[in-house]
Amino acid sequence: MATFEGLAGMQTLSVPSGAYVKMSPDQLARAARYGIQRNHCTITRLYRQGERAVDFYIVLEGTVQAFWSDAIDGEEHFFSLEPGEFGGELNLLNQRETLVAARALEGSSVLRIPRERFREFLIAEPDIGELVVRTIGQRRQWLVQIGAGGLVLIADGNSSDAEKLARFLEANSYPFRSLDTKRSSEAQAIAQERGLQDADLPAVISGKWMLKRPELRALASKLGILEDVREGITWDVLVVGAGPAGLATAVYAASEGLRTLVLDNYAAGGQAGTSSRIENYLGFSNGISGAELAKQAQVQAEKFGATVAICRTATSIDCSEEPFLVSLDDDSTVAARSVVIATGARYRKLNVASLERFEGAGVHYSVTPIDVHPCLGLPVVMVGGGNSAGQAAMFLSAKGSHVHMLIRGPHLSSTMSDYLVQRIHASKSITLHTCSEVVSLEGANHLSHVTWKSVVTGEKTRFEAEHLFVMIGADPCTTWLRDCVDLDANGFVRTSFGSEVRGLFETSVRGIFAVGDVRSGSVKRVASAVGEGSVVVAAIHRHLGTLGA
Structure with missing residues (x-):
């Protein structure tokens, strides 16, 4: 098993078993058909930290070390790979820079599978592909936990x-x-x-x-996590937005051989990526966090060859002719034969003075570990009555916080799934305040007090709280579409339900589709978004078929 050395108090720490596994003799024999064996008589660097498009290395004999230097004191940290184990992590599936470097020690024998054959290898050998993808995903999680890379x-x-x-x-x-x-x-x-x-x-x-x-x-x-969107290429499918709907589109489009690019202005996951736990998603009986679901979906899309580019914001689209041209905020353009709008919606904000002053200083719009850690054991205020708010309230209460939950209506049942309603009513760590709204926020450099008012009696409550979670819905991200496609009165994209003339989820412009929360009439649930993203690919194929080669 791989072992880790370098951090104080961690010199003898074993790497988690799921992060470094060994291939069987049969798997090693099949892998040899895709690579070149190299014997190293001296210590040899295989790749440097920060390189892109590195090859895939499997240890046959001896030892390979993956290592990095601390940014502050320059101390080197490394873990050693044994015969049968392999290097690399999520950078193998994309064009991002490596987190660590690697070197083969004296007397080692290594199988090198070139990057251009790596995806062929994963697809042609599905059992090995499953092992590799699962392992490098868990490896990245572990590297995040220990702060590998020195940043x-x-x-x-x-x-x-x-x-x-x-x-x-x-x-x-x-x-x-x-x-x-x-x-x-x-x-x-x-x-x-x-x-x-x-x-x-x-x-x-x-x-x-x-x-x-x-x-x-x-x-x-x-x-080095910006992907090259490769101007000059015409993509088969351009997906704008990397939430559940956009990632599902990418998985199915790429797996069916379509050249697929996904753009997102922040990170994969969308609003769902900020959910602390989704318990009613099919197949996950113990629930799954939105962030973990998004990460797995991104890995899945990249495994099939999709490119997922973050920090790329679409600013406009020219839909007057094909291929469509989408302009980005860095003045570059992307050409595509079809476009899928999956930009979702942005968080709504409270109409309260000083709200922006406390954003990042006590006001939260998600329940990620970074949000939760500073308020463990402290009372918090939650505004919102939907499923996201309910899931967040349950998660926070389980972490030791007492949650004061504010909703504008008289009860939860009309806006929240019943299983969450029952749990909230049964919880001794959640106090529900119906018919209430926040009217003021106080604090010096950080939030210290929240005041809310009963819309029935007018009575105000001033409550000492350093953390306010706001989950009151969202507005569609469609301003970049301008006059390209038809929108409803609230700014959501109108789509077809399928006909001989229009494909399913196709907009008023042939070849442009919309899925997920941004689509008018959609059900605002993760499962629905994933379903729309997967089935729209059939309509995309139909459209591309009318364009010819």
């Missing part, structure tokens, strides 16, 4: 900017360590050594560079 986020107290960066890194499964100059002498020493002033924070430090108060796109570029 450090230096924050300055309760900074909304630092929280934004941390959320972005977490949403994109990028490992990092977070240090706070207000709480850590180590962080203070690092800031002083690097010449960082309070105005420079938050800062992100790697072994090769440092960014002060970076924008998300600049950070993504430095981390």
Whole structure:
């Protein structure tokens, strides 16, 4: 079994069994048909940290070490792979940079499968493909847990900017360590050594560079997680939005041989990616977090050859002729023979003074680990009566927080699934306040008090709380469509239900489709979004068939 060395107190820690598994002799023999065996008489670097499009390596004899250097002290950390084990992680499925480097030790024998044959290998050998994809997914999770790669986020107290960066890194499964100059002498020493002033924070430090108060796109570029959208290529399918509907479209389109590109302005998952636990999704009897579901869907899409590009925002579309041209916020354009609108909706905000001042400083729109950790055991206020709010309330209450849940109506049953309604009413850690709305927020640098009012009696309640979760629905992200396709009165995209003239979920423009929450009349559920994303591919095939080669 692979072993890990390098971090203080972790020198003898074994790598989790699911993150590094061995291929059987039969699997190794079949893998040999796709690669080249190399014997190394001396220590040989196989690839560097930060490289793109690296090859796939399987250890046949001896030892291969995967390693990285700490961004602060330069100390090297590594884990060793034994015969039968293989290197790499999620970068094998895309064009992103590697988190770690690798070297073969003296006397080692390694099978190298070139990148151009790797996907062929996964598809032609399905049992090995399943093993590899499952393993590299679990490996990335473990690398995130231990902060592999050496990235450090230096924050300055309760900074909304630092929280934004941390959320972005977490949403994109990028490992990092977070240090706070207000709480850590180590962080203070690092800031002083690097010449960082309070105005420079938050800062992100790697072994090769440092960014002060970076924008998300600049950070993504430095981390090597921006995908090349390859201008000049005409894609078969362009999916705008990487929520459940968009990812489902990508999985089915790519698996059927269509050249597929997915764009998202932030990370895979959409609103569903922020759900703490989805318990009524078919096949997951114990539930699954929205983030985990999104990560698995992204891996699945990339396994079939789809390209998922983050920090790419569609700003307009020219639908006057085919191929369609979609303009992005970096002034580049993408051409596609068909377009699937899966941009979902953005969170609605409370109409309360000072709300924006507390965003990232006590006001939350999701229930991710970054949101939950600072409020463990503390009372919180939740606004919203839908399933997302119910799931979040149950999750927070299970973590030791007492949840004060505010809804505008007299009861939950009209807006929430019954299983959640029953649990909320039965919970001693959730207090439901019906016919109530937030009227004011207070605090210095961080939220300290929330005041709500009964819309029936007018009575106000001023409550001491450092955390407010707002889950009151969303508005469609369709401004970029302008006059291209027909929208309903609320801005959602009108679509066909299928006919001889129009395909299922096709908009008023032939070849442009809409699925998921952005579609007018859609059921706002993850399962429904996934269903729409999967079945729309048949209509896409029908459209592409009318265009010819």
